Amino acid sequence: MATPPIADWETLASSKRAQNHSKIPKEWLLPSTITDTISETSSQNVLDIPTSCGLLTPQEVELTERYDATDLISKMSKGEVKSYDVTLAFCKRAAIAHQLVNCLTEIFFEEALARARQCDDYIAKEGRPIGPLHGLPISLKDSFNVKGVQTTIGFVSFLKNPPATSNSYLVDLLFKAGAVFYVKTNLPQTMMTADSHNNVFGRTLNPNNLSLTAGGSTGGEGALVKLRGSVLGLTTDVAGSNRIPALCNGITSLKPTASRVPFGGGVGPGRYGSPTQILPVIGPACHSVRDVELFLKTVLSAKPWEFDENVMNVPWRTVEPVTKPLRFGLIRGHPKRPLHPPIARALHSAATALKAAGHSMVLLDDKIPDLYDTALLAWKYFLLDPKKTPVGHVNASGEPWVPSIMNCRFEELADWKPTLDELWDMNVERAKILRVYKDLMVENKLDAIVMAGYQSTAVSHDTYGVPIYTVLQNILNYPAGIITYLKASKQLDEPFFKADAAYEPPYPPDLIEGAPGAVQVVGRPMQDEELVEIMKVVEDVLKKAS
Amino acid sequence: MATPPIADWETLASSKRAQNHSKIPKEWLLPSTITDTISETSSQNVLDIPTSCGLLTPQEVELTERYDATDLISKMSKGEVKSYDVTLAFCKRAAIAHQLVNCLTEIFFEEALARARQCDDYIAKEGRPIGPLHGLPISLKDSFNVKGVQTTIGFVSFLKNPPATSNSYLVDLLFKAGAVFYVKTNLPQTMMTADSHNNVFGRTLNPNNLSLTAGGSTGGEGALVKLRGSVLGLTTDVAGSNRIPALCNGITSLKPTASRVPFGGGVGPGRYGSPTQILPVIGPACHSVRDVELFLKTVLSAKPWEFDENVMNVPWRTVEPVTKPLRFGLIRGHPKRPLHPPIARALHSAATALKAAGHSMVLLDDKIPDLYDTALLAWKYFLLDPKKTPVGHVNASGEPWVPSIMNCRFEELADWKPTLDELWDMNVERAKILRVYKDLMVENKLDAIVMAGYQSTAVSHDTYGVPIYTVLQNILNYPAGIITYLKASKQLDEPFFKADAAYEPPYPPDLIEGAPGAVQVVGRPMQDEELVEIMKVVEDVLKKAS
Incomplete structure (x- = not known):
């Protein structure tokens, strides 16, 4: 045709x-x-x-x-x-x-x-x-x-x-x-x-x-x-x-x-029947x-x-509202996608407020598998279709690609072709990641994890890039929610600026001034009910701290 | 080596x-x-x-x-x-x-x-x-x-x-x-x-x-x-x-x-990381x-x-014991693996006893996807490893294959090679099967399905063949249990003999005389708790009917 x-x-x-x-x-x-x-x-x-x-x-x-x-x-x-x-x-x-x-x-x-x-x-x-x-x-x-x-x-x-x-x-x-x-x-x-x-x-x-x-x-x-x-x-x-x-x-x-x-x-934009380990949810x-x-x-x-x-x-x-102090894991980010000052401040402030409210924080950054590599693995699951069905849907009309597509991908996977054999190895890699997080949750008796949902506030059009802080919970199949918290402020964010950080995309304080910040709260799988109660606690603490 | x-x-x-x-x-x-x-x-x-x-x-x-x-x-x-x-x-x-x-x-x-x-x-x-x-x-x-x-x-x-x-x-x-x-x-x-x-x-x-x-x-x-x-x-x-x-x-x-x-x-005998839709259970x-x-x-x-x-x-x-009449789907089998007389009698007797106890039966045979084809699809999921890991484990020692291996496979798949592309189509096929069963359970308000677990009692060594009546519940991921019921009896089974049935393996009344019969009770996914209560009812009814 x-x-x-x-x-x-x-x-x-x-x-x-x-x-x-x-x-x-x-x-x-x-x-x-x-x-x-x-x-x-x-x-x-x-x-x-x-x-x-x-x-x-x-x-x-x-x-x-x-x-x-x-x-x-x-x-x-x-x-x-x-x-x-x-x-x-x-x-x-x-x-x-x-x-x-x-x-x-x-x-x-x-x-x-x-x-x-x-x-x-x-x-x-x-x-x-x-x-x-x-x-x-x-x-x-x-x-x-x-x-x-x-x-x-x-x-x-x-x-x-x-x-x-x-x-x-x-x-x-x-x-x-x-x-x-x-x-x-x-x-x-x-x-x-x-x-x-x-x-x-x-x-x-x-x-x-x-x-x-x-x-x-x-x-x-x-x-x-x-x-x-x-x-x-x-x-x-x-x-x-x-x-x-x-x-x-x-x-x-x-x-x-x-x-x-x-x-x-x-x-959906893709083909039905993906043998992925990452299921879409509503x-x-x-x-x-x-x-x-x-x-x-x-x-x-x-x-x-x-x-x-x-x-x-x-x-x-039906689970009871939280009445005892909660134990949170805290993930502060990855050097390839360091938190921009407004989000570093929001996360720091949220953790501080939660601790002040009697809850405890366990730092997880050194204990978890590399977040960037985990996201890369997730991306492979998204590229499993040998027929590249979504590409066909675009090409069928002659419409061009929108610009952001080029920015939301891993360079490492530019030439990657999925094979059945590698899919087995991918599943083994995922299983190991799952085990580490499960062990961390159990051994540290964690109720939830607090982390950023993205390294920045909203950024300029077409510059968002790969979402390593949100795809994590998809590959783990852990429930996760967003609570909006604080706003970018050149002045207040300044102490959180690190001259040696490789901000990606670049950190433009003037452009994002006033943009909403946020924290992500991550629960344990199938415990959506518990996560809701935990998020109520976080919502309440952050409302008071805002 | x-x-x-x-x-x-x-x-x-x-x-x-x-x-x-x-x-x-x-x-x-x-x-x-x-x-x-x-x-x-x-x-x-x-x-x-x-x-x-x-x-x-x-x-x-x-x-x-x-x-x-x-x-x-x-x-x-x-x-x-x-x-x-x-x-x-x-x-x-x-x-x-x-x-x-x-x-x-x-x-x-x-x-x-x-x-x-x-x-x-x-x-x-x-x-x-x-x-x-x-x-x-x-x-x-x-x-x-x-x-x-x-x-x-x-x-x-x-x-x-x-x-x-x-x-x-x-x-x-x-x-x-x-x-x-x-x-x-x-x-x-x-x-x-x-x-x-x-x-x-x-x-x-x-x-x-x-x-x-x-x-x-x-x-x-x-x-x-x-x-x-x-x-x-x-x-x-x-x-x-x-x-x-x-x-x-x-x-x-x-x-x-x-x-x-x-x-x-x-x-396990196989490779870790299978992208299968059929998970092993204990x-x-x-x-x-x-x-x-x-x-x-x-x-x-x-x-x-x-x-x-x-x-x-x-x-x-914790679910309450069953107090109201149950609604069972009844599957009587597939022409390629017709029920042998002892099992046909056991299933008939069980259904009759359950009906006599006030429960109802809805015949499903004409409404379900072809059982043999469903089992064939399941077998493809078992053959997804391009490395054929279990074969390697056998060959590594020089030990021969045991005879039954040759009998527990589908001739149709002798030359079949798994591909990533076909795996997508297999998943679509499985999804259709899942939908039919789910709709049947919901539309007929079924609590469970009663069927055979195998077409026969135990058979001669190395003749069992492909288990189309048990692999069904694996591909569906429906819980299922076995209750032993009646015994093969040449005399009592005789009315259930069909001269034109293609018994596979052959039906040897003398050889299996006295061998235990059984029925399989199939529940709804994640309702293992309910299935246990339903099986108690079936166990009780069949004990009285034995």
């Missing part, structure tokens, strides 16, 4: 974008005085625009800004507020967010408002909520299937695909629990870079600073949730895609242990650890294994 | 056997009037010999014959009987069993008796048992490592290996729970046939009929437990190795869901479902994930 001429893919993509834009009601469009200032080279912070632009009523501002998902559901379930009003507020705010940071791929406000009415009618008639997510608007990464909505995941060659004829399994489950779906969000070409940028939908910008990346691969969610165009978003994660957008934008997120949340029924992007709990508890209590054959029949366990 | 001359391996093996035999005290040796009658061509049933031979005291007969593990532990924990006496009784009886059916590989009676004294001293001093397995003798398949004991798994080339310097993880766990280890048991060359036969230790015979196979790969355990030379044995299972010996010898067993019982730290061979529960509850309550990094942190869940 001949490659179509270049013009074709550009026309197709621009027609898709126009179609998308047309789903935003005219009265929700921002004035050009605002939109003209939007550019990926502007360092503008746009977080206040949804409130200040005047498009939202005071009630809409309140509904989208003041509550987390737990609060909103409580209000809707008690009848204090209607799902229709909540949904309308988030539709409007998502439309505004999209005009600021280009975070949406698919818009289906009408269907969402009809569904919200259904929820309101249900509660009026039955006197009780539909389920634990009654009436809650939930946004999704584009890779989820929602019946009647197209799933292109940013490949031009997928623009010819018809709308989905069935839901992702998790969408089915959440729908039964009362959810309202209204938008899908942007992601990178192939999903394997940290810049949510593709040739169909363009690039998502970071609302804290438009010249910084919104992260990826669930960057659309990260930016949308940060702008409070969504209160709960669904992300996927195989190397950090749940956590990178959370730390870049400054929100809360969690990547659970694999095979607990149903992953099936969506669209987790929430949100504003509070209790919303993480709400999501996980809802999913794991709904017999998710009846939706997806790859989910383990392990229901949610 | 040149292959050593044939004489070498035979000398090595015979010296190992002599060394083994010398560990049996002279006063425990059977008279030649008995041992002279032992032969793999004799159809003799030797089950009564341990009692009738006069080597065991009446108390030893009682301790080994009258109780299950649950009973014995209760007695020892209350101080009603000493672990030393129980251990001595089982050591003696295991020695007798070995002289009848050649079931042992390693004998360490002295160490066991010293350990038993330790248990007795503990209870005398502390006033409480060491743990939930206080003082219980447990036998193990040769592939487990026990510190100070050699692990050759029947490879002549492994005879040069020094004794193990550490325990298998499960051995460590069970030791802490109070177990006493005293013997390791026989298995097949490469572990991939159903005849426990190798060139080091020879062939294990079936105590019900010496001319029949004891099954494999944990055939030593099957025969030893049946002869009550052990009350609880540790087996492994990747294609049926836990269940085949149970159904061949007539005992109870269960293969749990993978990654719950620690598997690591032992010796399960018990015993005499009652409540002993299965004792084993699983003990292991899963002991934080097994702290012993083995591949175990999931999913503790034992």
